[in-house]
Amino acid sequence: MPPSRFFGVLDVFRLGRVIEAGSRIVLADKFDRMALDRALANLMRAQRDLTADVIAAGTGAIPARLEAWRAARPDAITRVIDAVQSLTEGDMTVSRLSVAAGLLADLAKSA
Secondary structure, three states, X not given: OOHHHHHHHHHHOOHHHHHHHHHOOOOOOHHHHHHHHXXXXXXXXXXXXXXXXXXXXXXXXXXXXXXXXXXXXXXXXXXXXXXXXXXXXXXXXXXXXXXXXXXXXXXXXXX
């Protein structure tokens, strides 16, 4: 898996589509835009932290580390995958994006 895919984290949580949908949100209010920017930054930070967790898991090539990471916490990872997908289906909002970023950050902190 190429490093540009953040060692599989982008694909596991389908974050490419989440980031793209979040980036397309158009807001007129200055503070709503600030909230959106913050939510996207938190999402990227969570992706980075989860990537570090994957790198630290196991040994060998990235696919093996990704598998070791997933095997170590399958229930927690599956719950977050399901929650993020549920939150980010349909029309993206700042609130949905913020909650998804928070769930991903919590998963990374719990490693």
